[in-house]
Amino acid sequence: DTGVSQNPRHKITKRGQNVTFRCDPISEHNRLYWYRQTLGQGPEFLTYFQNEAQLEKSRLLSDRFSAERPKGSFSTLEIQRTEQGDSAMYLCASSPREGAKTQYFGPGTRLLVL
């Protein structure tokens, strides 16, 4: 399978715990995006990487959230001190190059904070 992959697919945690999600983009895609989707809504942009550089962050990305892409390949999204409002689907997408605008999404990680 050469699509975007995300792990884990599901995560249940208690309020106050830290969680980390991983995204593996399509091979050779240098742009990687994180979105958050709550029930019944469209995905909302969180942050964007070009290679290893994080070039844009949404105001939705509070200081409890941190994303990295250390080698310009896979990316991790960490949420510290989780809150019930963090419960959502976290989606990763990638796109191949400058000028290629289509973003291809992974299956998402569904987070439930109890």
Next chain:
Amino acid sequence: GESVGLHLPTLSVQEGDNSIINCAYSNSASDYFIWYKQESGKGPQFIIDIRSNMDKRQGQRVTVLLNKTVKHLSLQIAATQPGDSAVYFCAEKRQGAQKLVFGQGTRLTINP
């Protein structure tokens, strides 16, 4: 504020009929639009895209129409099949920006 939205939250059609899903956008600076299909528990799946310098684009059983005058986008699905049941989102990409801005989505149900 500026947003991408959909006219109808739900749409039911008979199997074999054509369906039309609509989307309104408000930012005239948007230069690229995408339709995604999302099935339950899955990530959005790319269907078709269109650039702002076009008004129509066709794919396999799908057609996207763009009317820049009234800032309207539509997705036409021909001869709908049970597998077309899903939530459909339009998304816009504004010129110079990297992020996609999504609308709320329309749930399409295919009746046998």
